[in-house]
Amino acid sequence: MDFTVTILGSGAAVPTSRRNPSGQYIQCRNRHFLIDCGEGTQMQMRKFGVNFNRITHVFISHLHGDHFFGLVGLLSTMHLMGRVKAIHIYGPVGLKDIVLMQLEVAKGKLAFELIFREIAPEESTVLFEDEKVKVTCFPLVHKIPTSGFLIEEKERERKLLADKAKKDGVKREYFHRLKKGEDIVAEDGIMISHLEYTEAAEKPKSYAYCSDTAYSEKTIKFVEGVNYLYHEATFIELLRDRAVATKHSTAKDAALVAKEAHVGKLLMGHLSARYDTGEEHVLEAKETFPDSECVEDGQIIQIV
Secondary structure (H helix, E strand, O other): OOEEEEEEEOEOOOOOOOOOOOEEEEEEOOEEEEEEEOOOHHHHHHHOOOOHHHOOEEEOOOOOHHHOOOHHHHHHHHHHOOOOOOEEEEEOOOHHHHHHHHHHHOOOOOOOOEEEEEOOOOOOEEEEEOOOEEEEEEEOOOOOOOEEEEEEEOOOOOEEOHHHHHHOOOOHHHHHHHHOOOOEEOOOOOEEOHHHHEEOOOOOOEEEEEOOOOOOHHHHHHOOOOOEEEEEOOEOHHHHHHHHHHOOOEHHHHHHHHHHOOOOEEEEEOEOOOOOOOHHHHHHHHOOOOOEEEOOOOOEEEOO
């Protein structure tokens, strides 16, 4: 389970006893990310067993309160729990000022560094990248500047056929190079083929997070072919007028994006508090994209 998403909040602006505002914890190849941090997110993390201090990067989609009101509280708790490691925070213009002002007014000095990076919401930009994972933001269509996020695994090393290599006397010092796809000329001049002693690794997996947004064809190109797509579905079609007015999506909108982008699976969330369950959303979405579901708080999704 080296790529998982834990749903910390699946509701919209008004919390309910069943759904907290937006928040997701992503663990990908031992990288630990938080996307959005609605009010009460740290309590959800406690409830669902997420280790606060493993998180190194926080991505905030936009400055509506249900997506960031929990951030200062979370940072303060990290401090009280002894955190000293810096944390990277990505978000729209203004987020840094809001966080620092709240801390200053409360005389809340932290024992760790906050490293802010402002997102240009009209652009698609790589925010984080190392040898295993890449995180990219992309523009969404909402009432204020809003970004979606794409988390992608990098290509893995090939798998070594260790028993065969040992049986044939291949030196251990060659193993790492073979896994990287190199062919090796041994000291006796014999060619050692990586194809003979390794097999292809699993294909890299991907996950896209579409926060608050109206339906947009532009979104499709950014999430094309992802394994799992999380897309807000605040309303069902009966309230399409409300969705249009607030620049949110219906379940049908989310399903259409999933279908046109040829994704593997659709996960819907950010449900309005007027809905007790997501049953109507699922029925509506499946008419367009059969592999659809609504997420629930506490659900852990393995990206496969």
